[in-house]
Amino acid sequence: MSKTSLTKNIEKALYDYCYDLGHIAVDEVTMPGNEGIVDTLSVEMRGNRSEGYEKIWRFYEIKVSKQDFYSKNKLTFLGHFNYFVLPVELYEVVIADIPKHIGVLTYRKGTITVKKKPIRQKELIINEEILFRNLVTSMNREVFKAKQIEKGLSIYNTETLMKEIVKRTAKGKSDFLVDFMLEIYAEDKNKFLNLLIDSSVSEDYKELVLSVLSQELKYLKEDVVLIKKDYREERRLKRDAWLKIKQLENQLKEIAN
Template sequence: MKTDLTLEMEKSLYFYCMELGGIVVEEVTMPEEHGIVDTLACFFKENKMEWRCYELKVSKADFMSAAKLSFVGDYNYFVLPTELYEKVQGLIPAEIGVLVYRRYDQFQEEQMAPGTFILAKKPQKQSLKVPEDLLLERFMFSLFREVRKAKQMSYGTSFFPTEALYKELKKRGQEKDHLHSENFHDRFFSDVENARIKSLEEELTALEQDYQFLKSQRKVKRRPTERLE
């Protein structure tokens, strides 16, 4: 699970790259044994695509972990808090750049991100570790994934099949906090039950009205048939 600092840096990096003119997406799975790029940005330079890979680390244990470093781009960066950079700067390869995170002192509503970055170490250009057509393919797949998420948020529950909604409700029912006042699982089923009761009451009222009408029709006196001469 990502820490709050990781999420904060990830969000800030997204807008940092956008401000530089890049197209950005997080968590791009690479082919073969190249792992997952934390953040991948594509810049257009002189009618050519320039690929920049960013690996976010927030602790020394995270930095020293055996997780695959997906430095497959033209330029590759570690993205670090200041305190961590001071501890590990001697361990960073010469060809890898470093962006140091700087949180804004005061976050204004008009600001898109809580912080920005200082280029602490320039990267050296490298040859792509993945063929560019495959890199572009994975990049597009990840962009589509994010667009799909946005569509789901925009369309709401209408985007999901009924079976998927049922499974999610069932899952939340198993994980729910029975003592929480805002138990949306129970609230949903309570609303469904109330709607069902209301519908049955309306149907019963309509049937009662029909019954009373038919009953009144039976009480209407008919004229006796006149005798034939």
């Protein structure tokens, strides 16, 4: 479903961080069996073409709230190096409950910082060929999304959209299509939400519509809380800066006299 703005900002900052390191990274890579979906997966190719490459795999799990961190959702830590990626404020709250071998990257205002280095795991828990295949599959998905941006939703009629969503819901894949519409097509987002509301009169779509709209409402409320926190933090910093200025002005006056 739709993600909070904080989650999306962290994803972007993490991608930039991996890119700067020269790693290949992609979001939301499905693991085989019951191993779940890792938030971000990256691979570092060490070596050279003539001597061959060693692949170093890193798994990143993004958590944006205390509730999110302590939820029962499966953590997908299967790489040579495994990390939590947390807002710096959350890291200070949960630091005691982070396993010794798991690394931590913190996020603050667009910047990723290494707070705790992970311990390298000697062996991958997952077959590397399968891991590489799933990485490529997820990258192909992202390319498909990017190429679809130019089309928008206008080329699809309502019935076609709703049938596709219901079909994917039955297969447990609705998250991809709904995320695709809500997040990629920013200009068409309201159109899509209105489409869902208009379709809720049909019993075939009612359960899906309620689920999507409830999730969207949840994330909007979380965004409001984050905006309030940022506003209070900004006011505090301005107040501290003003007090510092006044303090320095008084010190200068004392020295001048």
